[in-house]
Amino acid sequence: MNGLINSLAIIGVGLIGSSLALSLKQSGYVKRVTGYGRSEASLQKGLELGVLDDYSLSLTDAVSAADVVIVAVPLGAMAGVFKQMQPALKATAIVSDVGSVKASVVQDARAGLADAFVRFVPGHPIAGSEHSGVEAGFASLYQGRKTILTPLEETSGDALQVIDAMWRATGALVENMDVDHHDRVLAATSHLPHMLAFSLVSHLSKLSEQDEIFDYAAGGFRDFTRIASSDPVMWRDICLANGSALLELIDGFKAELDQISGSIRGQNPDALLEFFRHSKHTRDQLRNL
Amino acid sequence: MNGLINSLAIIGVGLIGSSLALSLKQSGYVKRVTGYGRSEASLQKGLELGVLDDYSLSLTDAVSAADVVIVAVPLGAMAGVFKQMQPALKATAIVSDVGSVKASVVQDARAGLADAFVRFVPGHPIAGSEHSGVEAGFASLYQGRKTILTPLEETSGDALQVIDAMWRATGALVENMDVDHHDRVLAATSHLPHMLAFSLVSHLSKLSEQDEIFDYAAGGFRDFTRIASSDPVMWRDICLANGSALLELIDGFKAELDQISGSIRGQNPDALLEFFRHSKHTRDQLRNL
Secondary structure: OOOOEEEEEEEOOOHHHHHHHHHHHHOOOEEEEEEEOOOHHHHHHHHHOOOOOEEEOOHHHHHOOOOEEEEOOOHHHHHHHHHHHHHHOOOOOEEEEOOOOOHHHHHHHHHHHHHHHHHEEOEEEOOOOOOOOHHHOOOOOOOOOEEEEOOOOOOOHHHHHHHHHHHHHOOOEEEEOOHHHHHHHHHHHHHHHHHHHHHHHHHHHHOOOHHHHHHOOOHHHHHHHHHHHOOHHHHHHHHHHOHHHHHHHHHHHHHHHHHHHHHHHOOOHHHHHHHHHHHHHHHHHOOOO | OOOOEEEEEEEOOOHHHHHHHHHHHHOOOEEEEEEEOOOHHHHHHHHHOOOOOEEEOOHHHHHOOOOEEEEOOOHHHHHHHHHHHHHHOOOOOEEEEOOOOOHHHHHHHHHHHHHHHHHEEOEEEOOOOOOOOHHHOOOOOOOOOEEEEOOOOOOOHHHHHHHHHHHHHOOOEEEEOOHHHHHHHHHHHHHHHHHHHHHHHHHHHHOOOHHHHHHOOOHHHHHHHHHHHOOHHHHHHHHHHOHHHHHHHHHHHHHHHHHHHHHHHOOOHHHHHHHHHHHHHHHHHOOOO
16 A cells, blocks of 8 residues: 555544544545444535545445544444444455544454454544534644554554554554553543543532532633533443443542541641642653643 | 822732732832742842832831731741731731632631731632742733632721722732632632642552553643642642531542442443533533633
8 A cells, every 4th residue: 555545434423533534634645535424414514624535324335445444433332333344344454443442442343343353453542622523623633642552462463554654644653552551541541530520510510609619710620620521422431441440540539539538637737738749749740741 | 099009018929929919010000019928039039020129038027018918828827927917017007818718817817917807808819820939920810810809797898999909900800709608619619629630640640550651641631630730838728728618529529439430330321421411511511611
């Protein structure tokens, strides 16, 4: 393919899928992008916005000519997509995904893709926004951001190379990682923080001073809760797919809160100061964050 | 005073105090600003940066000529400052503060200011940043932000009017609120979110994947933990001063996390979806946030 992809199929034309398509089309790395999704209105919008060259409401039609298929649907829809597309894939087609949890996707792909599983490259671009949908897509979303690939022992080296090069063409920094390690790291840096933001907004909405509470929210609160505007379906699926890592982190996080509560109850200024100093020191060390 | 303040004393020349001084000097609302602090280097810096016209290392000297005294020290230092300055105050001097918790400050001022307590106006500008110190101050910090005043029954109407007008001169939107209500609202919108950010950074720093965890942190995490760089002394004092409101909120917040954990353990997709939808809906309604 000389570094270029002739025909790319994007399954699920949301923020992540459409940003990938836009980037690869604008740079000329991909010649033709076909979209598949459940909403024809979104697919039409994708045509208008130049995200797609064509689309199909049939999954098998959408993938049948593709050299590379990117599955960008919520985690809960992955199993069905893999199973349904498998008979229509070209014998050389490479399949990848963008799911936020990798163990569940690998399990779904192994079950659904049959022989094509050796050409499946699990992937996860560490980028996004609290906006969703095809209209939210933009070509520079991946520029300078990390994309993690989690190839398995049986993953074809050629397939890995194609997906690696594709992400590099978007400006992403590609790194490989073990599946379980990925899921633990992402639970800590993304899944847990989202649970905290959703929980904070949920709790404040129940307090009697509700309206005023949000009136007096300052900058820190705004930043802190912005991610609670993220897509609920995506987060439901992430919770179910990465449940055990997330449960462990939630328990660990609650123990930190208990430490603060204990120091407040015990009126222990030194313990509080040490706790906050340690966190500030750690956060201050995160350069470029 | 014809709307202008001849002589202002700023007790504690950090981000909040120096931003107030800069704003009032630049607009000509205040003729002369005297600073007091424990670090002569900071006071010297304040002179160089045009925050102060002069300073004293003696608290009583610093306030003796002041028409208005603004106490901008950490909550834990308030009691001592009020008590020490009281004998040196002019008989007409108006005193105010910028503390993040109001009940404890009112208690400290009542005990320390004696007869001058009727000219004490408790105040709290809802603005700040994760930076601190005199170098972090800037004149526009309060522009368009809320400042809450929590006058008591015995508070002089004239004193209230002077402090109200002073904050309006910085561009702040001034509102009055009951002391306890202020402390509950701020516990929810500021103190709890800070505890969550400090706790998240603390917990992640303990995990074995520590280094990598921070490498893979994406945008949401950055926003979410920025406030964990805030001043540890300030947050120690806030925890101790607003402990009961904060303890109640931490417990309520933990119950939200328990709801998520319970839904994950019970593999209940509908409960998770409803939880995230409700939070997203609430957050999306917060206009201008």
